[in-house]
Each structure stands twice: as structure tokens, then as C-alpha cells.
Amino acid sequence: MRGAHNPGRFCLDMVRSLFSLLAAGLTVALVACGAPSAPPQTVELIVTDPPAATRQVEVRLGAEVTLVITTPVDDRVHVHGYEIEKDIVAGEPTEVVFDATMAGTYEVESHVTDAVWLDLVVR
Numbered sequence: 620m621r622g623a624h625n626p627g628r629f630c631l632d633m634v635r636s637l638f639s640l641l642a643a644g645l646t647v648a649l650v651a652c653g654a655p656s657a658p659p660q661t662v663e664l665i666v667t668d669p670p671a672a673t674r675q676v677e678v679r680l681g682a683e684v685t686l687v688i689t690t691p692v693d694d695r696v697h698v699h700g701y702e703i704e705k706d707i708v709a710g711e712p713t714e715v716v717f718d719a720t721m722a723g724t725y726e727v728e729s730h731v732t733d734a735v736w737l738d739l740v741v742r
């Protein structure tokens with residue numbers, strides 16, 4: 620006995636179809652979660668000596684953000700919340716790239732002078 624005349628076989632086929640549908644759905648969900656939902660954004664920051672007042676910059680939640688930071692002395696940037704730290708060589712534009720996946724306001728600070736360069740507002 621084969622095909623639709625075999626109830627056991629029919630059931631197995633249905634289960635297989637259901638599983639492939641589920642797998643397809645899961646893949647789509649994972650891709651949707653992983654992909655940034657906003658266009659990429661670049662924020663340029665040229666630090667002066669003495670540093671300017673803290674600038675507020677808005678970025679879209681889900682965007683890939685590139686901070687391009689140039690400092691007058693060797694420095695070290697800290698992006699609070701996202702917990703990124705990176706050394707900066709004086710006069711060399713340095714890129715800090717991250718996905719803005721958390722909403723809120725985060726300080727971008729110098730760990731050499733403690734100046735808060737930016738308040739990064741993610742929304």
C-alpha cells in the first residue's frame with residue numbers, strides 16, 4: 620500500500636511539510652531580527668583642546684552607527700552602555716562601528732581627559 624491509501628504515510632508527509640514551513644518561518648524571523656531596521660549613520664566628531672561642550676546626536680534604533688573621531692592628543696574613547704573602548708592616535712580619524720540596538724542616551728567619553736564628547740540618543 621502506498622500514497623493516500625496509507626494513512627500512516629500521509630500523516631508523516633504532513634508532519635514533514637509542517638516542519639519545513641516552520642523552518643522557513645524561523646529563518647525569515649531570524650533574518651528580520653538580525654538585519655538593521657534603519658539606514659546606516661555616520662557621526663563625525665572632531666575633538667578640540669579644550670573640548671567643546673557635549674554635543675547631543677540622535678541616531679535611529681537599529682542603525683549601524685559609525686563614529687569617526689579625531690582628537691588633538693592620543694586618546695581613548697568609551698561608548699557607554701555599548702561598552703566599546705578604542706584607542707585613538709592624535710590627528711588620525713578613528714572609526715568606531717556598532718549596531719545601535721539599545722534605545723536610550725549614552726555618553727561617548729574620553730578616558731584620557733574624562734570629557735564627555737557626545738550624548739548619543741538612540742531612538
Ligand SMILES: [Cu+2]
Nearest residue numbers: 697699728730
Ligand atoms: Cu567611560
